[in-house]
Amino acid sequence: MQLEPEAIDALLSRWPVARLVTLGADGSPAPVPIVFARSGAALFSPIDGKPKRGTELARERNLRADARVALLLDHYDDDWERLWWLRVDGRATLVPASAHPQALDALRAKYPQYTRVPLTSGEPRLLRIEIERVSSWRASDRAGI
Amino acid sequence: MQLEPEAIDALLSRWPVARLVTLGADGSPAPVPIVFARSGAALFSPIDGKPKRGTELARERNLRADARVALLLDHYDDDWERLWWLRVDGRATLVPASAHPQALDALRAKYPQYTRVPLTSGEPRLLRIEIERVSSWRASDRAGI
Numbered sequence: 001m002q003l004e005p006e007a008i009d010a011l012l013s014r015w016p017v018a019r020l021v022t023l024g025a026d027g028s029p030a031p032v033p034i035v036f037a038r039s040g041a042a043l044f045s046p047i048d049g050k051p052k053r054g055t056e057l058a059r060e061r062n063l064r065a066d067a068r069v070a071l072l073l074d075h076y077d078d079d080w081e082r083l084w085w086l087r088v089d090g091r092a093t094l095v096p097a098s099a100h101p102q103a104l105d106a107l108r109a110k111y112p113q114y115t116r117v118p119l120t121s122g123e124p125r126l127l128r129i130e131i132e133r134v135s136s137w138r139a140s141d142r143a144g145i
Numbered sequence: 146m147q148l149e150p151e152a153i154d155a156l157l158s159r160w161p162v163a164r165l166v167t168l169g170a171d172g173s174p175a176p177v178p179i180v181f182a183r184s185g186a187a188l189f190s191p192i193d194g195k196p197k198r199g200t201e202l203a204r205e206r207n208l209r210a211d212a213r214v215a216l217l218l219d220h221y222d223d224d225w226e227r228l229w230w231l232r233v234d235g236r237a238t239l240v241p242a243s244a245h246p247q248a249l250d251a252l253r254a255k256y257p258q259y260t261r262v263p264l265t266s267g268e269p270r271l272l273r274i275e276i277e278r279v280s281s282w283r284a285s286d287r288a289g290i
């Protein structure tokens with residue numbers, strides 16, 4: 001059972017977290033949780049000021065070699081009738097934040113946390129994810145969307 | 146900042162949900178949420194009786210061509226000081242459930258839902274994930290583990 005188009009639209013606009021998968025140099029999958037916001041037809045995720053493990057993020061290095069990504073939004077619940085997931089397949093590129101002021105506005109509007117956490121660090125950049133395909137599943141009409 | 150070894154051990158035993166990433170025929174990443182349990186040194190996920198979209202799961206088809214997988218456990222919180230993630234890189238194979246009675250016991254012990262949902266469907270099989278590498282990140286000492 002798939003999600004309704006209205007639910008997909010609402011989740012892509014409002015769901016707070018997604019798992020982004022890029023591909024490592026050897027083609028192995030590299031998943032990481034991200035925040036994101038929709039602006040126009042694309043999804044944007046900041047290379048933001050949250051404390052990270054390294055200077056250059058693996059996702060940046062990976063995307064320079066292979067732009068293919070998958071994004072997974074989902075809900076876990078002890079009541080398995082309420083499970084759902086939403087998957088986006090697409091391509092991601094790093095873009096200068098200054099070229100996407102509406103995406104910055106969308107991120108700030110969605111995440112009040114960015115009043116305290118820097119939205120960008122170093123050279124301000126955003127990950128721009130172009131949606132190529134959306135697929136979904138829900139366990140029942142009672143899915144916890 | 147990484148997770149403490151004790152936290153990693155507890156999360157691999159007790160966290161209820163993970164996102165499994167396999168690789169599609171063209172090498173693109175295919176993420177899906179799974180339930181799992183630890184038994185011995187491996188993680189096991191059932192090809193279970195929850196209603197699915199198709200007869201053969203994409204993860205089964207993918208794993209026959211490329212056994213490499215990544216597994217992501219994470220916690221999202223509006224308080225970003227509480228964020229963490231735990232990533233497992235490994236290899237997965239489909240194994241007959243009958244060869245892993247302890248894994249079936251571990252799944253039933255972890256998920257009381259399996260008193261109502263069939264733990265396996267059709268030919269009983271489990272996904273066996275061999276852990277090759279664990280990496281982690283947490284935003285602060287206050288990570289919500």
